[in-house]
Amino acid sequence: MIRTYRDEDFGKVLELLRGALVLDTITPGLLKEKLYEDPHFDREMVLVSEKEGAVTGFMQGVTRDIRGERIAYLKLMAVAPGNRKSGLARQMFERLEAMFRKAGATKVRIFDVPLNYFQPGIDPRYTEALCFAWRMGFERFDDTTNLVVDLNFSDWETSEKELKLAGDGIHIRRASEEDRVELLRFIEDEFALWRHEVAMAYRCDPVAVHIAEVNDTIRGFSAYNGNNVGTGWFGPMGTSSSLRGKGIGEVLLKRCLRDLKEEGNKMAIIPWVGPIPFYAHHAGARVDRVFWRFEKPLR
Numbered sequence: 198m199i200r201t202y203r204d205e206d207f208g209k210v211l212e213l214l215r216g217a218l219v220l221d222t223i224t225p226g227l228l229k230e231k232l233y234e235d236p237h238f239d240r241e242m243v244l245v246s247e248k249e250g251a252v253t254g255f256m257q258g259v260t261r262d263i264r265g266e267r268i269a270y271l272k273l274m275a276v277a278p279g280n281r282k283s284g285l286a287r288q289m290f291e292r293l294e295a296m297f298r299k300a301g302a303t304k305v306r307i308f309d310v311p312l313n314y315f316q317p318g319i320d321p322r323y324t325e326a327l328c329f330a331w332r333m334g335f336e337r338f339d340d341t342t343n344l345v346v347d348l349n350f351s352d353w354e355t356s357e358k359e360l361k362l363a364g365d366g367i368h369i370r371r372a373s374e375e376d377r378v379e380l381l382r383f384i385e386d387e388f389a390l391w392r393h394e395v396a397m398a399y400r401c402d403p404v405a406v407h408i409a410e411v412n413d414t415i416r417g418f419s420a421y422n423g424n425n426v427g428t429g430w431f432g433p434m435g436t437s438s439s440l441r442g443k444g445i446g447e448v449l450l451k452r453c454l455r456d457l458k459e460e461g462n463k464m465a466i467i468p469w470v471g472p473i474p475f476y477a478h479h480a481g482a483r484v485d486r487v488f489w490r491f492e493k494p495l496r
């Protein structure tokens with residue numbers, strides 16, 4: 198039987214995902230973040246399949262308005278190993294697809310959900326998920342990667358560079374509560390899709406955001422723990438286009454990596470990149486996981 202997710206399913210869904218997503222580590226905190234802390238969490242779009250009291254399948258859908266277009270996403274999905282290839286994922290997807298159409302979505306994508314996501318696409322080593330996506334009418338349109346940084350690569354010291362930047366009137370420091378309104382407005386103007394992650398990073402103590410100011414005005418930022426808290430998750434970061442190339446990004450990046458190291462992480466993840474040479478040069482970042490992005494038009 199396929200039905201809407203209930204809160205009391207949480208533990209069973211967690212076990213199901215842990216058993217199925219063998220290339221990932223799913224913690225209760227992560228599942229809670231992906232499910233309930235999604236800014237557009239819609240319980241009707243979270244489905245489970247149940248057999249004799251056991252949860253045998255799970256599929257979370259969500260929609261977002263991205264640059265004037267409503268896009269639907271499969272955000273997490275799994276079917277228990279003993280129950281595969283019997284149509285469960287197909288049934289859950291078909292129900293979601295009808296809901297997505299009704300909600301006015303123009304296309305569906307898989308996992309690469311801006312704002313709050315677990316991974317930015319399908320790791321192609323989940324071969325069944327690729328087969329499923331093709332069979333459901335999706336096409337692969339892009340790939341992306343997560344980089345990893347060995348946090349012992351450097352001490353991430355930035356004071357000399359910061360002094361030099363200060364000589365040019367550029368000041369870098371940790372963001373504080375008082376900066377929140379200005380910072381979120383700056384991000385809204387220049388990097389709108391990242392606002393949510395930065396707001397999430399503000400929940401950390403200390404605030405997991407660093408900023409660059411010129412004439413007391415915020416012109417750049419970097420953040421961590423805005424998604425997938427506890428995994429060493431870096432980003433997002435951005436510098437106003439007119440100030441790029443001055444070394445601001447390097448300092449902003451290193452400040453976050455230093456914090457992630459001090460939190461006890463051995464590795465940092467720089468997800469869904471982006472400027473690989475920038476991260477490789479400044480942080481010794483290496484390409485790690487690769488993800489394929491899939492899309493299915495709904496019209």
Ligand SMILES: CC(C)(COP(=O)(O)OP(=O)(O)OC[C@H]1O[C@@H](n2cnc3c(N)ncnc32)[C@H](O)[C@@H]1OP(=O)(O)O)[C@@H](O)C(=O)NCCC(=O)NCCS
Nearest residue numbers: 217275276281282283284285286287323325326328329332
């Ligand atoms: C991907 C997954 C959710 C598919 O669930 P499922 O219930 O077995 O899928 P279905 O039985 O509904 O299959 C639907 C279609 O997908 C295709 N498909 C699914 N698994 C397949 C496989 N192992 N090999 C080939 N085709 C497959 C079939 O063609 C099927 O088409 P049909 O309905 O015309 O027969 C399941 O394999 C799974 O949980 N995998 C591990 C977790 C995972 O990969 N999650 C995604 C992480 S990126």
